[in-house]
Amino acid sequence: MSAIVVTGLTKKFGTLTAVNNVSFTVPEGEIFGYLGPNGAGKTTTIRILTGITAPTAGTAAILGHDIVEETLTARSHMGIVPETSNIYDDLTAWQNLMFTAELYRVGKAEREKRAQELLETFQLLDRKDDKVHGFSKGMKRRLTLAMGLVNDPRLLFLDEPTSGLDVQSNLIIKDVIRDLNDRGVTVFLTTHNIEEANTLCHRVAIINRGTIAAIDAPERLKQAIQSVQSVELAFDHMGTEVLEMLHRIPNVNEVRKEGDRVRLYTPDPGSVLEAAMASLKVQGIRPLSVNTLGPSLEDVFVKLTGLDRGHNRDPKGK
Amino acid sequence: MTMEYSLYHFRNDLHGAWAIAKKDLVIYYLKPAIYMSGLLFPLFMLLAFAVGKSAPIATLIPGLIAITSLFSASSIEPVAIPIERRTKTFDRLLSAPISLFALVLGESVSGLLFSGSICLALFIGGAVLLRTAAFSLPVLLLAIALSCFTFAAMGAVFSAYPTENVGEVMSLLNLVRLPLIFISGVFVPLETMPPWGMAVARISPLTYGNDLVRYGFEGTTHFGIAVDVVLLLVFTAIFLALGNFLYRKFNE
Ligand SMILES: Nc1ncnc2c1ncn2[C@@H]1O[C@H](COP(=O)(O)OP(=O)(O)OP(=O)(O)O)[C@@H](O)[C@H]1O
Ligand SMILES: [Mg+2]
Numbered sequence: 001m002s003a004i005v006v007t008g009l010t011k012k013f014g015t016l017t018a019v020n021n022v023s024f025t026v027p028e029g030e031i032f033g034y035l036g037p038n039g040a041g042k043t044t045t046i047r048i049l050t051g052i053t054a055p056t057a058g059t060a061a062i063l064g065h066d067i068v069e070e071t072l073t074a075r076s077h078m079g080i081v082p083e084t085s086n087i088y089d090d091l092t093a094w095q096n097l098m099f100t101a102e103l104y105r106v107g108k109a110e111r112e113k114r115a116q117e118l119l120e121t122f123q124l125l126d127r128k129d130d131k132v133h134g135f136s137k138g139m140k141r142r143l144t145l146a147m148g149l150v151n152d153p154r155l156l157f158l159d160e161p162t163s164g165l166d167v168q169s170n171l172i173i174k175d176v177i178r179d180l181n182d183r184g185v186t187v188f189l190t191t192h193n194i195e196e197a198n199t200l201c202h203r204v205a206i207i208n209r210g211t212i213a214a215i216d217a218p219e220r221l222k223q224a225i226q227s228v229q230s231v232e233l234a235f236d237h238m239g240t241e242v243l244e245m246l247h248r249i250p251n252v253n254e255v256r257k258e259g260d261r262v263r264l265y266t267p268d269p270g271s272v273l274e275a276a277m278a279s280l281k282v283q284g285i286r287p288l289s290v291n292t293l294g295p296s297l298e299d300v301f302v303k304l305t306g307l308d309r310g311h312n313r314d315p316k317g318k
Numbered sequence: 319m320t321m322e323y324s325l326y327h328f329r330n331d332l333h334g335a336w337a338i339a340k341k342d343l344v345i346y347y348l349k350p351a352i353y354m355s356g357l358l359f360p361l362f363m364l365l366a367f368a369v370g371k372s373a374p375i376a377t378l379i380p381g382l383i384a385i386t387s388l389f390s391a392s393s394i395e396p397v398a399i400p401i402e403r404r405t406k407t408f409d410r411l412l413s414a415p416i417s418l419f420a421l422v423l424g425e426s427v428s429g430l431l432f433s434g435s436i437c438l439a440l441f442i443g444g445a446v447l448l449r450t451a452a453f454s455l456p457v458l459l460l461a462i463a464l465s466c467f468t469f470a471a472m473g474a475v476f477s478a479y480p481t482e483n484v485g486e487v488m489s490l491l492n493l494v495r496l497p498l499i500f501i502s503g504v505f506v507p508l509e510t511m512p513p514w515g516m517a518v519a520r521i522s523p524l525t526y527g528n529d530l531v532r533y534g535f536e537g538t539t540h541f542g543i544a545v546d547v548v549l550l551l552v553f554t555a556i557f558l559a560l561g562n563f564l565y566r567k568f569n570e
Binding site: 050051052069070071072073075076080082086089090091095099100102104105137147162200226 | 322323327330333334336337340341344345379405406407409410411412413414415416417441491
């Protein structure tokens with residue numbers, strides 16, 4: 001059975017179409033990424049799939065249960081971690097977990113056992129009787145995740161689970177997602193962090209302005225745009241004249257400065273590398289490091305969503 | 319939600335409603351805003367009235383309990399729900415495997431428990447300090463429970479208004495509950511009201527709550543116990559249904 005089947009899903013707010021005729025299927029056991037810029041419709045999609053908002057058109061089924069017709073049954077199988085950590089500040093971590101478990105009707109012995117385990121997993125056990133009030137952002141995020149798991153869901157919705165967190169919280173959360181998935185839990189996560197989607201997800205849907213631009217495994221999405229490869233050079237004295245010069249190399253579509261490195265986008269990295277080395281030598285510059293890179297998921301994303309990278313664009317255009 | 323509802327879901331709903339009620343009590347028992355509007359306001363209102371009439375304080379206890387049941391029971395949700403909307407914990411309730419009815423019911427039960435305990439404290443305080451005695455303790459307890467539940471359900475109706483601002487709901491609510499005090503026979507006995515006044519009094523739930531509380535203390539009632547009880551139950555059912563409807567409507 002599929003964990004999620006979405007057909008022709010559309011959501012309008014007045015004249016604005018937040019989600020536009022979206023269809024996809026997530027098989028059980030998959031980590032499915034929903035990648036898109038701000039305002040793409042990620043949260044709106046999750047709100048429909050969790051039965052908080054009704055779709056304007058289309059259908060969604062969760063583990064075979066239609067979310068509009070069988071809302072309660074569908075919800076009983078899911079864990080939800082929304083965009084904003086929605087915890088009761090005036091309750092302790094423990095009380096928050098107990099309350100959530102009761103909403104899902106998890107028995108007393110079971111919920112106490114699970115809460116204990118989850119607090120341990122998320123490294124919050126020593127703070128279990130403290131009011132959430134004083135928790136840091138990362139601690140609140142971890143507690144929200146623990147609350148999303150207290151009913152032992154088969155399907156987990158995560159809306160930007162790691163956005164704005166420090167390395168430690170980030171690592172804990174990613175580890176937990178992988179562990180859950182090893183135990184067969186399906187994960188639907190939204191993110192605008194391309195690296196996260198790349199390293200965590202089996203498949204990624206790229207959504208922009210409510211419309212899905214592509215759905216595939218990260219590697220295959222990258223293959224689909226093999227034309228976007230790049231040569232990366234690091235050298236001292238990266239003046240504008242040097243960048244101008246690199247622009248003029250034939251077959252270079254775009255030059256991007258990234259910190260102390262510069263990236264030349266091209267369909268032909270071999271010849272560009274040769275030409276770049278030659279021009280730098282003329283200027284008396286010795287590169288500190290040289291790399292040729294395949295397309296990144298970011299490149300796929302930029303290409304499919306038509307986003308402007310915004311800086312160091314090739315003055316000649318495409 | 320239309321086709322699937324079964325006894326199983328109903329039991330989940332009761333369970334969820336109870337969890338929500340308990341959570342509300344733990345969190346909102348300690349919020350000063352609720353005490354301000356729930357207890358202090360009725361107290362000052364009645365004291366002002368007593369000073370004007372120079373009536374002995376002990377005779378004010380029944381009216382005070384009736385008004386307090388209105389003010390404290392109807393205050394919990396209009397304070398709690400906008401706060402929960404703002405902190406997004408409301409989404410947690412909306413996305414749980416319980417129906418909106420469980421939400422409305424849970425909130426009403428917390429209003430009942432909260433204001434019921436305040437009314438009991440008033441009764442005990444009156445008995446200890448002013449030697450006010452109940453004529454019929456069972457009827458008094460029933461009166462307190464029924465009024466508190468009715469007005470808690472009324473609070474749930476107002477809390478459906480989709481805002482994150484407590485003040486907005488409160489001012490809407492006061493628009494209704496302040497006039498109720500004056501048309502319900504709390505200050506002016508029903509017997510002395512003109513016919514049009516009686517006609518207005520009949521549409522106020524506080525009239526029946528007050529009448530029943532009065533029986534609990536004095537053994538006299540205008541409408542009779544049965545009428546009071548039935549009408550309070552009818553008002554409760556109407557408020558619960560209306561609350562459920564409005565939550566559904568405002569939630570698209
Ligand atoms: N309740 C609402 N009323 C009106 N418009 C809304 C509502 N919710 C979302 N929108 C609009 O729908 C669009 C999609 O919003 P959504 O929150 O789904 O984006 P998102 O992909 O989650 O963005 P972000 O990365 O910023 O979280 C936006 O233009 C947003 O303004
Ligand atoms: Mg979002």
